Amino acid sequence: MRTALITGASSGIGAEIAKRLDSLGFSVILTARRADRLQALAAELTNEAEVITADLSQHSECLRLYDEVKDRKVSVLINNAGFGMIGDFEKTDLDRELSLIDVNCGAVHILTKLFLNDMIARDRGYILNVGSSAGLMPGGPLMAAYYASKAYVVSLTQGIAEELRARGSRVGISVLCPGPVETEFNDVAECSFSVKGISAQFCAEEALKGLFARETVIIPDRGMKLAVAGAKLAPKKVVLRIARTVQSKKLD
Secondary structure (H helix, E strand, O other), rough: EEEEEEEEEOOOHHHEEEEEHHHHHOOOEEOOOOHHHHHHHHHHOOEEHHHHHEOOOOHHHHHHHHHHHHHHHOOOEEEEOOOOOOOOOOOOOHHHHHHHHHHHHHHHOOOOOOOOHHHHHHHOEEEEEOHHHHOOOOOOOHHHHHHHHHHHHHHHHHHHHEEEEEEEEEEEEEEEOOEEEEOOHHHOOOOOOOOEEEEHHHHHHHHHHHHHHOOOOEOOHHHHHHHHHHHOOOOHHHHHHHHHHHHHHHHO
């Protein structure tokens, strides 16, 4: 049976991807900080599911997670753990921002590198890094650290994808870049979206469809595809001003 590892699996996109992979016949390894939620999700699944609690803001925990599962020959890695925060940059909490960078960038970097080497050795496997449409924009006033972290994820994934293509590898890597998704993201970031988001279930289905089709950048909703295309054509200063207006509405 094929094995998949999903970080940030306790809710939202991660939980829905776990359910979808389970329905496709995968044995899943569920990772997050909240054991009770992971256990509840595991009980819903049909196939074998393993629960490993880990705080991926700690690099040592990322390494421990890899050491615990490296012999399982993970064929699909979903780097979904991440969170956001909102506010003027000079006012937001530094420790929380550093934790955001450690989870959104550091954990993705560490786990991608470690599992990618194993997959390259076997010449098969898939990695999905969960980014955001924010990572495709020039910047995010009022969410500067979050936008920057997701730009890192997008750039890292695209660079690796080209390296794999150039060597003719059968390993695939993709980055998921959704717009608003109906998850607990708002509660953690202490904000609210001004537009209705897509469902986590739809996002998960589109994410896996794109991953197995070897799409490098996956944007699941048509409206966001148009917004990203428009942002590329408009002057950056205009995009940044619009972004600030949109983000300010999340504080209402």
